[in-house]
Amino acid sequence: MALIRDLAAQAAEMALVVGAAPLVTGFLRKCKARLTRRRGASVLQPYRDLLRLLRKDVVLAENASWLFRAAPYLVFAATWVAAALVPTFGGGLLFSWSADLIAIVAMLGSARFFLALAGMDVGTAFGGIGASREMMIGSLAEPAMLMIIFSLALLAGSTQLSVIAAFMQSPAVGLRVTLGLALAALLIVAIAESGRIPVDNPATHLELTMVHEAMVLEYSGRHLALLELASWVKLLLYLSLIACVFVPWGVAPPGSGWLAHLLGAGLYAGKIALACALLAVFEMTIAKMRVFRVPNFLGAALMLGFLGAMLLFVSRII
Amino acid sequence: MMVMSLLAGIGLLLALSVLALFVGARPAGTPLVYAIGLVLSLFLLAVSGSALLRAGPAQTLVLPLGLPWIGTHLRLDALAAFFLVVINLGGAGACLYGIGYGRHAAEPLRVLPLVPAFLAGMNLVPLADDAFTFLVAWEFMSLASWALVVAEHRGAGHVEAGYIYLAMAVLGTFALLLAFGLLAGPAGDYAFASMRAAHAAPPVAAVVLGLVLFGAGAKAGLVPMHVWLPRAHPVAPSHVSALMSGVMTKVAIYAVIRIVFDLLGPPAWWWGLVVMGFGGASALMGILYALFETDLKRVLAYSTIENVGFVFAGLGLALAFRADGMAAAAALALTAALLHVLNHAVLKSLQFFGAGAVLGASGLRDMDRMGGLIHRMKVTSVAMLAGAIGLSALPPFNAFVSEWLTFQAILLSPALPQWGLKLLVPAVGALLALAAALAATCFVRLYGIVFLGRPRSDAAAAAHETDPFSATAMVIFAGLALLLGIVPGPALGALRPAVASVLGTLQPAALRLPWLSIAPLAASRGTYNGLLVFLFIAGSAALVAVAIRLVAPGRTRRGPAWDCGFPDPSPSLQYSAGGFAEPIRRVFGPVLFRSRTSVHMPPPGETRPARLVVRSHDVVWEVLYAPVAGLVAAASSRLNVMQFLTIRRYLSLVFALLVILLLVLALWR
Numbered sequence: 001m002a003l004i005r006d007l008a009a010q011a012a013e014m015a016l017v018v019g020a021a022p023l024v025t026g027f028l029r030k031c032k033a034r035l036t037r038r039r040g041a042s043v044l045q046p047y048r049d050l051l052r053l054l055r056k057d058v059v060l061a062e063n064a065s066w067l068f069r070a071a072p073y074l075v076f077a078a079t080w081v082a083a084a085l086v087p088t089f090g091g092g093l094l095f096s097w098s099a100d101l102i103a104i105v106a107m108l109g110s111a112r113f114f115l116a117l118a119g120m121d122v123g124t125a126f127g128g129i130g131a132s133r134e135m136m137i138g139s140l141a142e143p144a145m146l147m148i149i150f151s152l153a154l155l156a157g158s159t160q161l162s163v164i165a166a167f168m169q170s171p172a173v174g175l176r177v178t179l180g181l182a183l184a185a186l187l188i189v190a191i192a193e194s195g196r197i198p199v200d201n202p203a204t205h206l207e208l209t210m211v212h213e214a215m216v217l218e219y220s221g222r223h224l225a226l227l228e229l230a231s232w233v234k235l236l237l238y239l240s241l242i243a244c245v246f247v248p249w250g251v252a253p254p255g256s257g258w259l260a261h262l263l264g265a266g267l268y269a270g271k272i273a274l275a276c277a278l279l280a281v282f283e284m285t286i287a288k289m290r291v292f293r294v295p296n297f298l299g300a301a302l303m304l305g306f307l308g309a310m311l312l313f314v315s316r317i318i
Numbered sequence: 319m320m321v322m323s324l325l326a327g328i329g330l331l332l333a334l335s336v337l338a339l340f341v342g343a344r345p346a347g348t349p350l351v352y353a354i355g356l357v358l359s360l361f362l363l364a365v366s367g368s369a370l371l372r373a374g375p376a377q378t379l380v381l382p383l384g385l386p387w388i389g390t391h392l393r394l395d396a397l398a399a400f401f402l403v404v405i406n407l408g409g410a411g412a413c414l415y416g417i418g419y420g421r422h423a424a425e426p427l428r429v430l431p432l433v434p435a436f437l438a439g440m441n442l443v444p445l446a447d448d449a450f451t452f453l454v455a456w457e458f459m460s461l462a463s464w465a466l467v468v469a470e471h472r473g474a475g476h477v478e479a480g481y482i483y484l485a486m487a488v489l490g491t492f493a494l495l496l497a498f499g500l501l502a503g504p505a506g507d508y509a510f511a512s513m514r515a516a517h518a519a520p521p522v523a524a525v526v527l528g529l530v531l532f533g534a535g536a537k538a539g540l541v542p543m544h545v546w547l548p549r550a551h552p553v554a555p556s557h558v559s560a561l562m563s564g565v566m567t568k569v570a571i572y573a574v575i576r577i578v579f580d581l582l583g584p585p586a587w588w589w590g591l592v593v594m595g596f597g598g599a600s601a602l603m604g605i606l607y608a609l610f611e612t613d614l615k616r617v618l619a620y621s622t623i624e625n626v627g628f629v630f631a632g633l634g635l636a637l638a639f640r641a642d643g644m645a646a647a648a649a650l651a652l653t654a655a656l657l658h659v660l661n662h663a664v665l666k667s668l669q670f671f672g673a674g675a676v677l678g679a680s681g682l683r684d685m686d687r688m689g690g691l692i693h694r695m696k697v698t699s700v701a702m703l704a705g706a707i708g709l710s711a712l713p714p715f716n717a718f719v720s721e722w723l724t725f726q727a728i729l730l731s732p733a734l735p736q737w738g739l740k741l742l743v744p745a746v747g748a749l750l751a752l753a754a755a756l757a758a759t760c761f762v763r764l765y766g767i768v769f770l771g772r773p774r775s776d777a778a779a780a781a782h783e784t785d786p787f788s789a790t791a792m793v794i795f796a797g798l799a800l801l802l803g804i805v806p807g808p809a810l811g812a813l814r815p816a817v818a819s820v821l822g823t824l825q826p827a828a829l830r831l832p833w834l835s836i837a838p839l840a841a842s843r844g845t846y847n848g849l850l851v852f853l854f855i856a857g858s859a860a861l862v863a864v865a866i867r868l869v870a871p872g873r874t875r876r877g878p879a880w881d882c883g884f885p886d887p888s889p890s891l892q893y894s895a896g897g898f899a900e901p902i903r904r905v906f907g908p909v910l911f912r913s914r915t916s917v918h919m920p921p922p923g924e925t926r927p928a929r930l931v932v933r934s935h936d937v938v939w940e941v942l943y944a945p946v947a948g949l950v951a952a953a954s955s956r957l958n959v960m961q962f963l964t965i966r967r968y969l970s971l972v973f974a975l976l977v978i979l980l981l982v983l984a985l986w987r
Contacts, residue, residue, distance in 0.1 A: 054866070054869060054870035054872070055870065055872065056872055057872045057873045057874065057875055058872060058873070058874045058875070059874075059875050059876070059877045059880075060874060060875070060876050060877070061876075061877065061878065061879035061880070062876050062877065062878060062879065063690065063693070063772060063879075064876075065692045065693060065770065066692075067692060067703075067770065073859040073862055073863050074855070074859055076858075076859070076862055077854075077855045077856075077857075077858040077859035077862060078855050080858050080862075081851070081854045081855050081858055095850065095854070097835060097841075097845045097847070098835070098845070098846070098847040098850035098851055098854070099713075099846060099847070099850075099851055100844035100845060100846060101844075102722055102725060102844070102846075103713055103718075103722065103846050103851065106711070106712055106713050106718055106722075107713055107851070107855070109710075109712050109755070109758055110707070110712040110713060110855075112758070113707065113710060113712055113758055113761075113762060116762045116766070117762060117765060117766055117770060119766075120762075120766035120767075120770045120771055120893070121692075121766075121770045121771065122771070122879050122881075123689065123690065123770070123771030123772035123879075123889065123892045124879050124881040124885070124886070124892070125881070125886060125891050125892060125893065126881055126882060127771075127893075128766075128771075128892055128893025128897070128898065129893065131762065131766060131893070131898070132763075132893060132897065132898045132899075132900070132901055133901060135758065135759040135762050135763070135898075136759070136901035136902055136905070138755060138758065138759070139752070139755040139756045139758065139759045139902065140755070140905070141755075142751065142754070142755035142758075143748060143751035143752040143754075143755050146725070146747075146748075146751035146754075147747075147748060147751065150725075150728075150729065150744070150747060153729050153844070154729060154732060157842070157843065158842055158843050158844050159726070159729065159843065159844035160842070160843075160844045160845065163842060163844075217880060217881070217882065218879060218880055218881070221870075221872050221874075222866050222870045222872060225870075226862065226866070291901070292901070292904055295901075295904070295905045299905075302748070302752075306744065306745075306748050309744045309747070309748075310741070310744045310745075312732060313731070313732045313740045313741070313743065313744045314737075314740050314741070
């Protein structure tokens with residue numbers, strides 16, 4: 001019985017991250033539209049976009065290889081699995097022990113690897129520009145993320161996300177400088193990794209500023225639908241990660257009943273909505289930065305994360 | 319018994335190299351020699367593998383050869399058995415690959431007899447149990463590989479590479495010789511057993527550590543002793559490059575483990591600091607060099623430096639843990655390092671095989687002239703993709719597992735009491751994290767420029783698939799890389815006796831949990847299950863593919879590339895290897911490579927093209943090596959006068975020398 005419930009929770013989690021990701025993006029766009037005094041499209045518009053893309057034919061470039069056709073599936077699958085391992089409303093994910101936080105980040109790295117390769121496959125200048133910039137951003141954001149993981153793992157005594165989340169809910173946490181530094185670093189990494197302003201602009205098609213859009217420029221139809229959905233899932237993943245580590249209240253502990261899960265789901269929806277609103281306000285108040293200033297931005301995250309981890313190393317006297 | 323069979327195998331390899339002298343010139347000679355080499359390597363692999371799995375006490379053998387008052391001591395313990403497995407796995411792969419690839423050799427007699435000799439030398443090093451045998455085997459290995467480096471001596475820079483390699487190899491062996499001399503002490507007992515029993519005094523041990531890090535570290539490619547490696551490894555024939563990068567660097571790592579962990583006695587805490595520092599610096603510098611290089615094989619050679627850095631970081635951690643009595647953590651760090659040795663041997667061999675296939679198919683090593691090979695080299699491109707994911711340390715491939723274990727070991731280190739370690743370990747952790755992420759960039763660049771896009775030259779457009787033997791070797795190694803990634807448990811289990819033989823009897827280092835999961839020390843500290851991750855990703859990709867086929871049966875058409883409406887007809891408008899790394903160069907170049915970018919823009923109205931010039935410096939070479947090289951050159955040209963003296967002057971020189979020596983002797987007494 002317990003196994004069935006855990007399986008159901010895990011399946012619900014997998015369905016939730018895919019099902020809710022377009023809604024989150026739609027809500028975020030709606031917030032931004034309202035902030036610029038536009039009415040904006042319906043929050044359901046991303047679903048309609050997906051359906052429209054799925055109905056369309058795929059036009060492949062003449063020299064696209066098998067890698068170009070396989071990449072959308074691999075990118076989406078890796079992002080999806082990574083997102084399904086981040087606790088949203090319930091703590092006890094059945095398969096959480098199959099990958100810890102380092103492995104989750106590395107799975108996103110695998111997704112990025114294939115996306116960048118797909119960008120270079122057709123052999124256009126834009127694909128190369130996107131791949132090159134994405135890898136530059138990734139190679140600075142990933143170590144910053146790893147430093148954040150170091151900080152959290154040293155506090156919680158584990159790299160397992162479920163253990164970290166449970167630890168952050170416990171009274172043992174307290175206010176710590178390291179947590180503040182890690183939160184600041186994680187916010188920067190999340191913005192960079194999910195391709196938001198000021199690092200990348202998901203709404204742009206202005207050639208010289210594209211990063212993610214440049215890589216997927218040659219994609220169409222169902223392939224493009226998958227890649228769009230993958231990028232939305234990645235955004236939701238980072239929002240969930242911040243929520244479950246730094247705002248863990250309400251997450252149903254493992255083995256709790258339906259009511260706790262329901263409450264957790266309601267609180268989770270509230271947290272994500274609040275995060276979207278804050279992100280929209282942030283994006284409204286800041287301009288996109290030049291690509292070559294991004295390293296400074298991410299370098300700050302790396303330094304903050306490093307400082308946080310270093311504080312823990314130094315402060316532990318045995 | 320097992321030592322005897324290993325010796326027999328090594329003897330047969332030496333006999334094979336003699337045989338190769340006679341049959342090498344014939345067309346059938348090349349496949350014959352490599353086929354016999356393959357059988358012998360597999361035999362040695364089987365013997366050493368069974369010795370590793372048997373996990374009994376060490377076996378020794380003393381032969382009445384060599385120097386009369388020492389003899390030849392041989393010893394096979396679990397550590398030696400593990401490294402023999404790595405050596406012969408790489409050797410078997412290289413021989414299988416060579417059956418097909420060997421026909422590219424312009425002068426087979428310059429390659430064929432040396433490959434089995436090289437293999438024999440590498441096999442003998444881990445077996446040696448006294449300093450004399452060790453150094454003879456070491457030098458045999460060095461000289462055989464040097465001869466292979468200059469086998470294709472007509473290429474540009476090949477002779478120079480061989481010269482630098484020879485100089486570094488000689489200096490390295492000299493350092494090891496001194497280290498053994500210090501270890502043997504005034505009594506001069508060169509058997510490892512007596513060195514193990516006698517612990518060197520702390521200052522002596524520190525000097526020995528420095529000498530070993532220089533001597534063996536140079537062979538392994540530690541920064542800043544690495545300068546020969548990216549010059550020498552790429553110019554050898556590709557299967558020999560695979561052996562040098564994938565296997566010979568591991569023999570050097572073996573030497574470090576054997577001497578520092580085994581012979582040198584209990585470590586001081588700061589040893590770990592030094593080793594880790596070299597490791598972290600090598601990891602970051604190696605991958606940055608690789609990112610800015612455009613020669614395919616040199617990129618791979620530089621990536622070897624990065625991975626050796628990872629191994630040394632693990633070794634340094636193990637030393638630090640051991641010095642502070644944290645036995646389980648030391649075992650974890652050493653396990654991570656040894657697993658990375660195995661993983662990197664597989665991956666780097668695979669990558670050099672692939673580079674050789676590209677070189678054989680198109681004659682190209684310059685990445686900026688390649689492109690689009692995925693359409694014409696189907697097997698090679700799949701195998702190289704596996705290797706690229708592996709070397710980027712991404713799941714579900716193998717190098718991720720060992721790097722994951724390294725990071726887990728770093729997470730245990732706040733318990734170390736010394737302040738130096740507390741400050742340095744997180745810094746090394748950050749360097750390793752940066753190196754791992756940059757490795758992904760490096761291999762996206764490598765794979766994207768070489769295999770994807772459109773061909774940048776006619777040679778690339780006319781490339782063809784490689785021969786079946788080479789392809790088989792690549793597919794086997796790619797499969798091995800995936801297998802070691804999704805089921806790392808058996809490899810970890812096989813490592814246990816090797817780790818125990820180095821650190822003494824110990825509890826299991828990396829726990830193996832049910833369902834093929836792995837975890838450091840305790841399951842609550844974090845778990846990873848490669849098989850499940852692989853199945854999840856493959857399963858959800860398949861699920862999505864099926865679902866999409868059901869809901870979206872849209873057709874697939876081919877059309878010209880979109881490219882924002884301006885498709886460029888010329889392939890040269892694609893990103894180049896240098897262009898791809900430009901954002902990274904802007905971040906790290908100004909500081910680490912003193913790179914300066916200048917743009918020469920013609921004034922409006924002028925029609926000459928704008929020029930962008932990037933100048934960067936290999937700081938290590940210019941600061942540490944160029945002055946020495948200049949000094950040697952100046953001294954030798956000055957001393958050249960001595961060659962043309964009259965007999966009178968020669969005689970007076972000899973007389974003066976005699977007088978000086980006698981004076982020295984008189985003052986000494």
